[in-house]
Structures are given as structure tokens and as C-alpha cells.
Amino acid sequence: MALDPxxxxxxxxxxxxxxxxxxxxxLDSAATSHKPRPVIDAVTDxxxxxxxxxxxGSYQLAVEATEALEQARAKVAQFIGASQDSEIVFxxxxxxxxxxxxxxxxxxxxxxxxxxxxxxxxxxxxIVPWHMLAAEQGIDLRWIPxxxxxxxDLTDLDRLLDGARxxxxxxxxxxxxxxxxxxxxxxxxxxxxxxxMVDASQYTPxxxxxxxxxxxxxxxxxxxxxxxxxxxxxxxxxxELLEAMPPFLGGGEMILNVTKEGFSTAAVPWKFxxxxxxxxxxxxxxxxxxxxxxxxxxxxxxxxxxxTGYALRTLNQRYGxxxxxxxxxxxxxxxxxxSFEYKGIHPHDVAQVLDRSAxxxxxxxxxxxxxxxxxxxxxxxxxxxxxxxxxxxxxxxAxxxAxxxxxxIE
Amino acid sequence: MPDLEDLYREIILDHxxxxxxxxxxxxxxxxxxxxxxxxxxxxxxxxxxxxxGVVDDxxxxxxxCSISQASSSMMSAIVKGRTTEELHRLNRAFKSMMSIxxxxxxxxxxxxxxxxxxxxxxxxxxxVVKFPVRIKCATLSWHTLIQAVEEAQTxx
Numbered sequence: 001m002a003l004d005p006x007x008x009x010x011x012x013x014x015x016x017x018x019x020x021x022x023x024x025x026x027l028d029s030a031a032t033s034h035k036p037r038p039v040i041d042a043v044t045d046x047x048x049x050x051x052x053x054x055x056x057g058s059y060q061l062a063v064e065a066t067e068a069l070e071q072a073r074a075k076v077a078q079f080i081g082a083s084q085d086s087e088i089v090f091x092x093x094x095x096x097x098x099x100x101x102x103x104x105x106x107x108x109x110x111x112x113x114x115x116x117x118x119x120x121x122x123x124x125x126x127i128v129p130w131h132m133l134a135a136e137q138g139i140d141l142r143w144i145p146x147x148x149x150x151x152x153d154l155t156d157l158d159r160l161l162d163g164a165r166x167x168x169x170x171x172x173x174x175x176x177x178x179x180x181x182x183x184x185x186x187x188x189x190x191x192x193x194x195x196x197m198v199d200a201s202q203y204t205p206x207x208x209x210x211x212x213x214x215x216x217x218x219x220x221x222x223x224x225x226x227x228x229x230x231x232x233x234x235x236x237x238x239x240e241l242l243e244a245m246p247p248f249l250g251g252g253e254m255i256l257n258v259t260k261e262g263f264s265t266a267a268v269p270w271k272f273x274x275x276x277x278x279x280x281x282x283x284x285x286x287x288x289x290x291x292x293x294x295x296x297x298x299x300x301x302x303x304x305x306x307x308t309g310y311a312l313r314t315l316n317q318r319y320g321x322x323x324x325x326x327x328x329x330x331x332x333x334x335x336x337x338x339s340f341e342y343k344g345i346h347p348h349d350v351a352q353v354l355d356r357s358a359x360x361x362x363x364x365x366x367x368x369x370x371x372x373x374x375x376x377x378x379x380x381x382x383x384x385x386x387x388x389x390x391x392x393x394x395x396x397x398a399x400x401x402a403x404x405x406x407x408x409i410e
Numbered sequence: 411m412p413d414l415e416d417l418y419r420e421i422i423l424d425h426x427x428x429x430x431x432x433x434x435x436x437x438x439x440x441x442x443x444x445x446x447x448x449x450x451x452x453x454x455x456x457x458x459x460x461x462x463g464v465v466d467d468x469x470x471x472x473x474x475c476s477i478s479q480a481s482s483s484m485m486s487a488i489v490k491g492r493t494t495e496e497l498h499r500l501n502r503a504f505k506s507m508m509s510i511x512x513x514x515x516x517x518x519x520x521x522x523x524x525x526x527x528x529x530x531x532x533x534x535x536x537x538v539v540k541f542p543v544r545i546k547c548a549t550l551s552w553h554t555l556i557q558a559v560e561e562a563q564t565x566x
Contacts, residue, residue, distance in 0.1 A: 349477075378473040
């Protein structure tokens, strides 16, 4: 059954808000999604009823909190097709998850000249950790270029992967919306003897995720873009990799034993979760997974394809050559992220004018400066959609855009 | 919300559409400085040529929104021909109009806080204060100018 955005909107308390006296038109879900009532309630419920520190507590509250944290882990594992709950490592966000891989697996396994391959459409979160390893350990960072249609240019893939140790790619571009051929890339990486990491931050919230089907070795994503709280992200990795990787941060929770001479690490995944974890946030993420399962991820994706198609048609028909929408033109080949340029007006100014109509879009480089350089601009305006958006939001965007003319077009 | 007309005043849009002093200068004798706004990707490049403590010529380049471009244009117009001391007073007066606290390391002379100096066209940017996110757009060019002037003075 198709999603009913009107009914879904009623689940999100913030949708009742007015901005500048007008109903909220939220088109910035690629930055962060809103939270449905069940997620907010789960976090509140945790603090009101069983707040306590997890693990090692022998009293009832601590037992309940530990169970809730581990249940959330199990929900996330099931949501992405992980074969074991222990393959789910909780992190602060996707950025931390990627850094965890760079700092642990990368430091232990990469040396001078070892190639790590990324693409031109990556978010800074999947660029800077590798730049840091290049500076510290001399790895050779290689880039898969993109074509003018927003897809990766895989012409030289074999050459780029020659000798590579890791291929790390965003499953969906946060600027262009491009859905990358992850399985094909993973197979090519494995054929070349490299491991495959997927930045699924823009994928997991929007499409059914199956880490086995992806063929990945590491998958990173964040909770707050998929109806969950901020402060909780996920690293999934194959058990044997996690077992072999050295720990990340040192401290409580991640140890088996500590003496004056040294320490030994806890079992996976706790080995990577030093300190008190984000318990309420994990519980909230578990509730977000339940919520999305209730909608059905197939339906979430169908809705996105239909709405993206409507947005592309509406904006192109209405504004023709006055608007340039970056990225693939086929809704089936992209997510609901529309980066656009309108009449040469700077995105900051576009976003400022749209705000007057309570239309929330993001303007800037979207943490993808190398991609901006390839696109030949310093910034874009970006409208991004989710389960609570419908055609009326697209219409509001299209209407409000024309207001910019009054200021900027002579 | 504050009116967009307060932000996008006609004189600002005029500087945006017809920027004064856009271009480059030969370095040396001019000095070049780059300023970035890491939040939005705006960049401003300022070229300054000093002669006997006076801004002999100034050009700017880069990419940015109407506010950052107009501010660069207005800044270049007002500092041209001024002494570096006047330029610093203008900077302080402008930052103060933008509700930015004076830099504690800045040894502003008692009479040089800028209160007495005329901001001219720059006054039009006053409305930016009502849109706090945009203050950085308006001040980027001034930060970059000060950087360029300091460099020009240290390199002699």
C-alpha cells in the first residue's frame, strides 16, 4: 500500500509548527529528519522509567536499561540484514563510524603507498579521515571521477583498484542523489583484493538495506537521518574484521581486564564502545527502526521515487532553462535529494527568500567541496524529501522560488 | 520575521549587480589574501596595494552571496585612498554595526573606536543584523582586508 504522507505527518509533532506564521515546509531531511512521536516517547520513557548505566549493574533498572540498549542493537541488526547482533557497533554518528574504521583497521593494515579508493561525490566524512591517514601513514588516496550525468565514471575502475586495500563509497550522494552501484563496486573491490566500505547515511533511511546484498565489509550510517535521535550512529562490519581490529577509544566498557601493566579488550562489539554509550539515543534509534518497519521500507522508497519524479517534472516544467537540477534525471536512479541552481542567484539568497515562505532548504557546499569543484560551483541550494513530504511541499517550493526574482532579477 | 526588504536594500543589490573594484592586482607590489566561510563555501579574495600608509588601490574577487559580494564592493569603495589607520577605524565601526564585540587584542586608540567615522553606503548593511546567519557573509570581506593589510605591513 502506498504511503499516506498526510497520516504520517500527524505522527511528527514538529509538523504542527508554524514558521513566520505559515505552515512548515521541511525540505532538508538529507541534513536531518524529523522525529515521530514513538521515537520521542521512547527517549522520554527511557529517562522517566529506567534510566541507569548499562552493563555490570545488578539492580533492576540497570538490567532494564541494558536490555533496552541490546534490544536496540538487535533491531538495527535485523533492519540491515546483519547476521549477528554483535556486528553492530554504536558510534556517535556516521562520521565517527568511518573514522573508527580509518583509525583502527586503517592504522593496523595500511602503510606508505597503500591505495585507498574513494569517489568525487563523497561527503567530507568519507574524505577527511583518509586525508588524515595519508598525512600520517602515507596512504595513496585515489578518486573515482563522476560523469556529467551525476553517475560515477567507472571506465578506469580496474586501474584505480589495482593494488587497492579499501574502496569506500557513498551508497547515495548527499548532493546529487545518485544511487551508486554498490554491489558492482564491492565485487570489483573484492576481485582486486580490497575491502569495501559503504557510507550508507543517505541510503539506509530511504531504501531497504541488506548488508549481505551490498557485498560490503563495512557499512556506516547515522540515526538522526532515519527518524532517530542525534548522537547515535552505526558501524556494521563482518565479525571476523571486528575481531581482528584493534580497539578505537580506550576507557570503561571496552575492557575485559585492566592492570598496572596493561589491559585486555572486551568482546565485540563492546570493544569499540568506550565509556557510557548513548543509551537513550540507541533506544530512540530502536524505536525509529520500528517506525520505519511499520511504514515498510519498500513503500518508503516507492514514495520517494514518485515524489522525486513529481518534483523533477514540476520544477523543470515551471522553470525550464532557469533551473538546473544536478544529478541523474531518472527518479529510479536517484534519491530524493535535489540540488539546484536557479537563475544564477546565489544559493544563500535563494534559501533566504524561501525561508520567508517557511520553506526550509539547505544552501552551501553540503560538506562535499571536491564535488562542488567538479560541478563548477561553490554552492547549491538543496531540497531533500522524506516520508512526511508530499506534492504540496514541492508546490510550495516551486511557488516560493519565483519570489527571488523580485530582488535579484532586474 | 524581519522584512527581507531590510536585508536586500536597493543599494546592496546595486553593489551586487554592479560590483565596484572587482578584479585583480599584480602581486607584488599588491598583497593578496583569501577569506573562507567554511559554513557555506563563500570565498573572498582581496588585493591591496599600500603606498605611504595609504590604500593606493584595492580589488576583490571570489564567489559568494549578494551580501558578501555587496559588502566586498562597498568595502573596496570606501577604503580606497584612506590611510591604514582610517581603514582600521572603519573596520571597527563596521564590526560594531554588525554587533561584533571589539577584538580585545586590538589596541584601538581612545578616539579611534570608529564612532566618529562615516560609514556611507555601508550603513545599508545594518539590516543584516536582523538575520544573524548572514552577519558572517557581511564581515568576511573585512576580515580578509585586515589580513591583507597586516601582511602588507609585515612584508613592508
